[in-house]
Amino acid sequence: MSRAVFLSAGIPVARPGRAIKPVYRDTADVIAIREATRAVAAVALAAGELVFGGHPAITPLIRQIAESLDSVERITIFQSAYFRRFYPPDVRTFSNVHETLAGPDEVVSLREMRQRMLEFRPYSVGIFIGGMEGVEDEWALFRQLHPHAAAFPIATTGAAARRLFDEQIATFDPALRQGLQHSRAYASLMRRLISGGQ
Numbered sequence: 001m002s003r004a005v006f007l008s009a010g011i012p013v014a015r016p017g018r019a020i021k022p023v024y025r026d027t028a029d030v031i032a033i034r035e036a037t038r039a040v041a042a043v044a045l046a047a048g049e050l051v052f053g054g055h056p057a058i059t060p061l062i063r064q065i066a067e068s069l070d071s072v073e074r075i076t077i078f079q080s081a082y083f084r085r086f087y088p089p090d091v092r093t094f095s096n097v098h099e100t101l102a103g104p105d106e107v108v109s110l111r112e113m114r115q116r117m118l119e120f121r122p123y124s125v126g127i128f129i130g131g132m133e134g135v136e137d138e139w140a141l142f143r144q145l146h147p148h149a150a151a152f153p154i155a156t157t158g159a160a161a162r163r164l165f166d167e168q169i170a171t172f173d174p175a176l177r178q179g180l181q182h183s184r185a186y187a188s189l190m191r192r193l194i195s196g197g198q
Contacts, residue, residue, distance in 0.1 A: 003048035004121035005194055008138040009037050010131030011057040012159050024132045027158035032184065033130035034061055036154050039186035040127050041065035041075075043194045048124075051076045053117055053138075054097075055131075056088045063090040078117040082109035114138055118145050125194055128153040128161050135160035152193050155181045 011033050012024040041062050044050040046069075052062065054077045066072045077094050079087060082102035091097060100116050103109040114134075118141050126142045126149060128135055139160075142151055153164035165180055172180060183189045 003044075003124040003194070005040070005044035005048065005050050006118070006121075006123045006126040006142060007037070007040050007044070007050060007052040007058075007062075007129070008126065008131065008135045008142070009033065009040075009052065009058045009129035010055045010135055010160075012130065012132050013057065020132070023163065024159040027162050028130055029156065029158045030130075032154075032157045032186075033159075035184070036127075036129045036157050036186045036190075037061045038065055039190040040129070040194070042069065042187065043190040045069050045071040045074050047194055049074050049076065049121070051078070051117065051121060051123070053077070053113060053134075054079045054087065054091055055134075056086065059088045059090045063093050067093070076120070078113050078120070080109040080113040082106060110134065110137075114141055118142055122146070123149050125149055126151040127190070127193065128164055130154075130157040131160040133160070136164060139164050150193070152180060154186075154189075156184055 011030055012020045012028045014020050037058055038061055041050055042065050062075060066075050072093060073095055075094055076096040078098045080100050100113040103112055123146050128139055153161040155162050155165035179189050
């Protein structure tokens with residue numbers, strides 16, 4: 001069976017009714033988020049399958065890599081029907097799209113989507129990049145449902161990933177800690193994390 005890699009990533013953006021908390025806004029590195037996301041996709045598709053929630057800013061990046069590698073069929077996207085009117089057009093590129101039921105509000109709908117997404121596979125590794133509260137929620141659920149899988153927050157991307165790294169820093173061995181905290185050579189970092197785990 002191929003290795004299933006879970007990606008939790010986001011670019012902090014404000015939208016009507018939702019401001020960006022300074023703790024995410026002030027450390028987010030949008031260029032790093034994009035480059036790290038592209039690297040995860042390239043390495044994960046070489047190793048097996050990539051699963052992620054269809055964040056509007058992340059989906060186009062994944063599509064570009066998947067198409068360049070002729071590996072679109074090895075991507076699985078989860079979306080909540082609650083956000084159907086906001087799906088990025090890139091979603092139509094993918095054949096493996098799982099739409100979860102809409103709940104009475106955004107919070108319930110996202111909780112349902114994340115539960116289904118993280119129960120979907122016995123993931124070998126989870127990679128956490130940038131993002132806001134959703135990335136932190138997915139980290140907590142990933143650790144709960146996959147306690148023996150490796151999980152890596154990429155601190156250089158800032159935002160939620162940086163917060164997670166700071167909280168978990170003592171759990172990583174020194175060499176790995178150095179890579180997660182400082183490396184921007186994302187292709188080689190992702191090969192190390194996805195192929196070798198911790």
